[in-house]
Amino acid sequence: MTPELTLDDLPRPPLFKLVEPGGEDVFQEAEVGGEGALIGVLFSDRALAGEFSAGAASHGMESLSNLDPRRLPDWGSVEDFALSGADFLLVVSEGGAGLFHSADVAQKAQESAGEIPYPLYMISDERGEAPLISVEVDSGEVLVAALFSSREKAREFRAMAAHLDLPDSHGTIEDRDGLRRHALVAREAGADYAVIDPASGLTEAIPIEELIAP
Numbered sequence: 001m002t003p004e005l006t007l008d009d010l011p012r013p014p015l016f017k018l019v020e021p022g023g024e025d026v027f028q029e030a031e032v033g034g035e036g037a038l039i040g041v042l043f044s045d046r047a048l049a050g051e052f053s054a055g056a057a058s059h060g061m062e063s064l065s066n067l068d069p070r071r072l073p074d075w076g077s078v079e080d081f082a083l084s085g086a087d088f089l090l091v092v093s094e095g096g097a098g099l100f101h102s103a104d105v106a107q108k109a110q111e112s113a114g115e116i117p118y119p120l121y122m123i124s125d126e127r128g129e130a131p132l133i134s135v136e137v138d139s140g141e142v143l144v145a146a147l148f149s150s151r152e153k154a155r156e157f158r159a160m161a162a163h164l165d166l167p168d169s170h171g172t173i174e175d176r177d178g179l180r181r182h183a184l185v186a187r188e189a190g191a192d193y194a195v196i197d198p199a200s201g202l203t204e205a206i207p208i209e210e211l212i213a214p
Contacts (some may be wrong), residue, residue, distance in 0.1 A: 005098030007108050011044040012117060012149045012197060013074050017081055018053055018067035027086045028063045040086035045094035052092060074204050076115040082106035119174050121148040123158060125167040132191050133164065145186040145194040146209065153197050177196055183211035
């Protein structure tokens with residue numbers, strides 16, 4: 001049995017879709033509620049997308065078979081995909097799956113673009129100090145406070161950025177006051193931005209001053 005997701009359970013970006021070799025979106029024709037519909041699929045990670053596509057034909061979704069996962073780095077790209085032609089979106093994650101009207105997913109993505117998903121997690125050392133991450137931009141280099149929407153995403157980022165030799169511990173930020181305190185410390189250490197789930201880059205970077213403002 002696969003737990004059923006609700007819109008409130010929609011995983012945060014980066015998410016993944018399936019595309020043809022040329023990059024075109026692909027939808028599956030199916031019957032929903034007795035009527036014909038086009039269904040697209042969103043995945044919480046690349047491995048799930050690949051596994052799903054490899055077995056899609058055996059589940060009656062031949063159009064989605066043997067396709068390439070394509071990363072959707074932020075809520076804006078999720079909203080664009082939701083509005084790209086499918087009537088429904090099947091969302092598949094490690095925590096479950098759910099079938100939603102595409103317009104509802106687009107609306108949720110729009111609402112979530114500026115939303116902070118408490119609790120947040122940070123990579124920290126045994127003293128509770130969270131290192132800043134240096135990121136190259138066109139104008140030079142900026143320091144970023146990395147925050148994560150789940151411990152799993154923090155672990156994934158640590159593994160991906162093994163060259164940074166990040167600590168093994170995690171800290172938790174429970175609410176707005178905790179985030180403001182963390183932002184104050186990060187600013188003193190030289191942070192310019194905070195990024196939630198920084199594997200998506202600086203697309204949704206938040207100026208550190210915005211998190212300090214009351």
